[in-house]
Amino acid sequence: MTREPKRMLARWLPPTAPWLLIVTALGALILAILPHLNFLGGGLIPVLQALIPAACLAVLVLSVPLLIFRKTRLPGLIVLVGALVGGFPALVPTAPMRDAQSEPPTILSLNAEVGGANVGELSDLILARGADLVVLVEVDEAFLAELLSTRVAQELPYRSGTVSAGGIPGSVVLSRYALVDEGDVPLPAGVTVFDHPIVQVDHPALGPIRVAAIHPFPPIAGAADWHESLAAINDWQAGQTDLPLVLAGDFNAGYAHPAFRGLAADFANTAAARGRIPVPTWPATGSIPAFTAIDHVLVRDLAPTSWERVQVADTDHFGILARVTTP
Numbered sequence: 001m002t003r004e005p006k007r008m009l010a011r012w013l014p015p016t017a018p019w020l021l022i023v024t025a026l027g028a029l030i031l032a033i034l035p036h037l038n039f040l041g042g043g044l045i046p047v048l049q050a051l052i053p054a055a056c057l058a059v060l061v062l063s064v065p066l067l068i069f070r071k072t073r074l075p076g077l078i079v080l081v082g083a084l085v086g087g088f089p090a091l092v093p094t095a096p097m098r099d100a101q102s103e104p105p106t107i108l109s110l111n112a113e114v115g116g117a118n119v120g121e122l123s124d125l126i127l128a129r130g131a132d133l134v135v136l137v138e139v140d141e142a143f144l145a146e147l148l149s150t151r152v153a154q155e156l157p158y159r160s161g162t163v164s165a166g167g168i169p170g171s172v173v174l175s176r177y178a179l180v181d182e183g184d185v186p187l188p189a190g191v192t193v194f195d196h197p198i199v200q201v202d203h204p205a206l207g208p209i210r211v212a213a214i215h216p217f218p219p220i221a222g223a224a225d226w227h228e229s230l231a232a233i234n235d236w237q238a239g240q241t242d243l244p245l246v247l248a249g250d251f252n253a254g255y256a257h258p259a260f261r262g263l264a265a266d267f268a269n270t271a272a273a274r275g276r277i278p279v280p281t282w283p284a285t286g287s288i289p290a291f292t293a294i295d296h297v298l299v300r301d302l303a304p305t306s307w308e309r310v311q312v313a314d315t316d317h318f319g320i321l322a323r324v325t326t327p
Contacts, residue, residue: 028082043223056087094266115143270322
């Protein structure tokens with residue numbers, strides 16, 4: 001490099017305090033490698049990975065004033081690169097989209113927070129949006145009896161089997177069309193108490209499809225069980241090649257987690273219809289804004305046409321309304 005370009009570079013990137021370079025370089029390195037760490041660290045690593053989208057966004061905002069001032073431009077560049085590299089794996093992968101010629105089938109997925117979700121609002125949502133399939137986790141039979149005492153019972157007369165008692169473990173699939181109950185996703189004994197019902201639905205627009213409600217153990221309560229649950233779900237889905245497959249529910253994981261990326265690799269995330277930036281789905285209540293996208297509707301051999309985040313009172317998760325069609 002000649003003397004003049006060196007002087008120009010020195011003017012644009014003047015010397016910076018060594019401590020600031022060390023701090024920003026360390027932060028950028030952590031952001032860059034965190035999405036690729038596939039060990040648990042006593043449960044700390046999955047929790048930190050869930051924060052990656054929000055952290056990268058915050059660092060991107062922070063880099064702006066650093067880049068404006070000459071003496072902090074180099075640290076600004078460092079953290080900008082760290083945020084871009086760390087945030088890329090957390091983006092929603094692109095997926096082939098289809099513009100449906102008629103009203104496409106609608107899937108609603110919601111964590112009802114131990115059966116506390118407002119039944120009236122949920123019923124109105126199901127009926128107003130004409131949901132063909134509804135996947136609910138953290139429900140019990142009392143909650144379902146109240147929901148099915150409304151007109152939802154006429155619109156969605158078919159369901160998977162009796163849910164586990166206690167509210168937290170219960171999961172169900174409700175359907176507008178006839179279904180065959182295929183039991184539960186096989187998970188190792190002792191790994192989870194949550195239901196993972198599987199049904200085969202004969203849908204007039206989509207043909208026969210398989211739908212599974214997904215709700216692995218949360219990492220904050222037991223990281224090893226969480227990781228093993230996702231691995232078992234991944235093993236199961238790999239063998240389900242005879243029909244189009246829908247996985248819907250609260251995955252307690254997102255694309256910042258390597259275990260989820262492995263599970264979702266062969267699926268289209270219906271959220272791709274909304275864009276590549278993940279829209280957070282938890283928490284939906286309280287003073288902290290939603291910061292992590294852990295609720296998903298994944299499809300294989302189907303194509304998403306639209307995706308929408310919806311809210312039902314008295315649950316800490318946002319719901320998902322996804323429309324899909326044949327590829």
